[in-house]
Amino acid sequence: MSFNIRSNILSSSLEYYLTHYYEALTELQQLSNPMVGYFTNKIPVELLDAMKLHPVRIFAFKHPQAQQGAYERYIQTFACSWLRGILDNGLVNGYKDLEGIIFSTGTCDSLQNVSDVWQKVFAAQLTYNLTFPIKSNKAAGTYLENEFKQIVSFAQKHLKGSSDFKLTESIRKYNLKRKILQKVANLVSKGQLLYVTFAQLLYFSDLLPVDKFTQIFKDFPPTNNDDSISVTNQDEIPRLLVSGGMWDNWELFDIPEWNGLVADDLSFGHRNFNYTLAETDSMKSYVESQLKRTSEPTAYDEKNQRLESLGEQIKEHDVNGVVLLTMKFCDPDAFELVPIRKYLESHDISYLNLETSPDISNVGQLRTRLAAFSELLL
Numbered sequence: 607m608s609f610n611i612r613s614n615i616l617s618s619s620l621e622y623y624l625t626h627y628y629e630a631l632t633e634l635q636q637l638s639n640p641m642v643g644y645f646t647n648k649i650p651v652e653l654l655d656a657m658k659l660h661p662v663r664i665f666a667f668k669h670p671q672a673q674q675g676a677y678e679r680y681i682q683t684f685a686c687s688w689l690r691g692i693l694d695n696g697l698v699n700g701y702k703d704l705e706g707i708i709f710s711t712g713t714c715d716s717l718q719n720v721s722d723v724w725q726k727v728f729a730a731q732l733t734y735n736l737t738f739p740i741k742s743n744k745a746a747g748t749y750l751e752n753e754f755k756q757i758v759s760f761a762q763k764h765l766k767g768s769s770d771f772k773l774t775e776s777i778r779k780y781n782l783k784r785k786i787l788q789k790v791a792n793l794v795s796k797g798q799l800l801y802v803t804f805a806q807l808l809y810f811s812d813l814l815p816v817d818k819f820t821q822i823f824k825d826f827p828p829t830n831n832d833d834s835i836s837v838t839n840q841d842e843i844p845r846l847l848v849s850g851g852m853w854d855n856w857e858l859f860d861i862p863e864w865n866g867l868v869a870d871d872l873s874f875g876h877r878n879f880n881y882t883l884a885e886t887d888s889m890k891s892y893v894e895s896q897l898k899r900t901s902e903p904t905a906y907d908e909k910n911q912r913l914e915s916l917g918e919q920i921k922e923h924d925v926n927g928v929v930l931l932t933m934k935f936c937d938p939d940a941f942e943l944v945p946i947r948k949y950l951e952s953h954d955i956s957y958l959n960l961e962t963s964p965d966i967s968n969v970g971q972l973r974t975r976l977a978a979f980s981e982l983l984l
């Protein structure tokens with residue numbers, strides 16, 4: 607495979623890179639700066655880029671040689687389905703192409719346990735535990751600033767991070783990446799692009815070095831290539847929004863029952879590009895901007911940001927129904943269902959709860975339930 611991709615990249619090419627994710631990692635390891643893996647969306651990717659490191663998101667994409675259930679040696683069978691998949695895949699080659707891994711502790715019990723397991727199982731790989739505060743007050747700001755400074759010194763000392771630290775430049779690049787994704791999200795909302803293609807682009811954007819992504823996609827979608835966009839006629843289908851946590855399998859959306867999907871409220875979807883950070887070299891200002899981001903299911907939503915943001919999205923995209931997507935055995939997803947359901951009911955918004963795992967083994971059932979939900983909304 608080769609990353610000499612063109613600006614008129616087609617959906618089939620995005621699919622190709624994602625289905626060859628592990629090969630892509632190996633190739634990127636030769637081409638890019640040292641790679642640092644991460645799992646959750648509250649990771650200071652700009653800080654890593656500023657040290658000439660390449661932050662790469664770790665997906666639960668099935669490794670061709672993964673042995674299902676290999677994880678059982680290390681974590682409980684009731685750990686979330688997503689982390690089980692991550693361990694099954696990692697046990698094939700130990701994520702050998704990554705220089706190190708950043709865990710976000712203080713998120714959920716499963717991730718916290720795996721952080722300890724990881725250090726034992728993949729002992730050659732350096733790990734760092736970053737704790738992103740649950741609140742966003744002044745004390746949280748001071749705490750996070752200290753955490754960020756420590757991650758910088760750890761990366762410079764152990765992960766080949768450069769001491770030539772250019773934060774403003776990195777923030778600018780990531781702001782541009784988020785702007786591009788917002789532009790593409792608007793096409794989905796207008797029914798000019800299928801959500802599945804957008805999901806592929808989103809995931810691809812967390813794999814490629816940010817400079818490369820912005821360089822290739824700054825003019826996306828190209829105007830001179832008709833088959834680069836999948837257009838759907840959405841006049842007669844209800845407009846759906848999908849809400850949830852760390853979902854990362856684009857294949858879930860590759861079924862016609864999602865053709866009315868016009869927006870998402872997922873960790874690695876809207877919540878990963880719905881913000882612009884202050885372009886600054888000051889760590890304090892960077893921290894302040896980071897703390898303003900919408901909260902995650904794993905955090906305490908002290909200011910009801912999460913519900914407000916969902917409500918704004920529903921209005922903005924003129925949504926008819928919301929699909930609440932939960933990952934099997936994910937406690938944070940299950941906990942937040944309660945306030946979200948209450949919110950939707952109090953606003954008279956129809957919803958459907960779908961539970962699945964990264965391997966979407968119950969796809970037949972999901973299709974039937976989605977089709978029935980859409981019929982009800984018509």
Ligand code: SF4
Nearest residue numbers: 686688714716852936
């Ligand atoms: S938030 Fe849920 S899906 Fe993510 S690691 Fe924790 S339990 Fe698993």
